[in-house]
Amino acid sequence: MTNKKTLWILVSIFAFILFLLPTNTKADILIKKVKHTDEATDMTGKIQPAKDEQGITWIAKNKMRDDMAETSMIVRYDLKKIYIIDHSKKTYSEADIPINLEKVIPPEAKQMMQMLQVATKFTATDETQKIKSWACKKYIIEITVSMMGMNMPITMEIWATKDLGIDLKTFHNLYGTILSTNPFTEGLAKEFKKMEGYPILILYSMVMSGSETKSREEVVSVEKKDAPAGTYDLPQGYKKIPFNPLGQDSK
Numbered sequence: 507m508t509n510k511k512t513l514w515i516l517v518s519i520f521a522f523i524l525f526l527l528p529t530n531t532k533a534d535i536l537i538k539k540v541k542h543t544d545e546a547t548d549m550t551g552k553i554q555p556a557k558d559e560q561g562i563t564w565i566a567k568n569k570m571r572d573d574m575a576e577t578s579m580i581v582r583y584d585l586k587k588i589y590i591i592d593h594s595k596k597t598y599s600e601a602d603i604p605i606n607l608e609k610v611i612p613p614e615a616k617q618m619m620q621m622l623q624v625a626t627k628f629t630a631t632d633e634t635q636k637i638k639s640w641a642c643k644k645y646i647i648e649i650t651v652s653m654m655g656m657n658m659p660i661t662m663e664i665w666a667t668k669d670l671g672i673d674l675k676t677f678h679n680l681y682g683t684i685l686s687t688n689p690f691t692e693g694l695a696k697e698f699k700k701m702e703g704y705p706i707l708i709l710y711s712m713v714m715s716g717s718e719t720k721s722r723e724e725v726v727s728v729e730k731k732d733a734p735a736g737t738y739d740l741p742q743g744y745k746k747i748p749f750n751p752l753g754q755d756s757k
Contacts, residue, residue: 536731537563543721569738599749605686623652628697640667661711666703
């Protein structure tokens with residue numbers, strides 16, 4: 507695999523993970539979100555058209571499930587497991603919580619991870635605005651990813667609110683588990699703990715090989731609702747495959 511392809515896989519996983527932000531865990535919560543990605547040029551020079559996606563997240567006291575496109579992630583604190591599901595291939599992988607990437611990554615991925623360097627800077631601003639009915643404060647997270655002399659700057663402009671009455675400790679623990687599944691986002695768990703509130707809007711910018719990709723992710727609604735039976739369970743008949751933080755097609 508080329509260095510560019512490795513970075514692209516990591517970024518794709520990173521972008522998906524950012525879509526999984528959890529909320530209050532005192533009862534089942536249904537979160538609906540939308541994501542828009544602008545037209546962009548990929549590493550091969552091909553133009554990727556703009557696209558819109560919808561996401562759904564379910565949260566209970568000690569478990570969480572997020573669905574987007576053909577991928578689901580399930581966090582089960584009661585079982586101390588996290589599952590990543592690919593519905594298109596009918597496969598899943600799992601890792602124990604807390605996650606130790608050094609133990610779970612495949613041997614062929616260790617060298618790539620050792621070459622990967624990620625630097626993160628968190629800034630809390632004094633800027634505020636109202637988004638829907640929520641009073642939000644602006645935070646900036648700047649990330650620089652480096653591998654074999656290649657640099658990829660990423661900027662996240664995050665608007666977070668305290669108006670949802672979220673238990674921030676629970677939020678940080680659940681989201682920290684999601685972030686720890688990938689070396690690209692592992693260090694972000696500490697930065698997110700500095701944020702006072704739940705992210706309502708994320709404006710995301712990434713530059714790779716001189717081409718910029720922008721996306722916008724926003725919470726549409728948050729409501730209490732009973733999750734359907736089996737929401738937090740693995741689907742039947744799916745094949746288990748090895749957990750690989752660099753993507754299952756990276757072998």
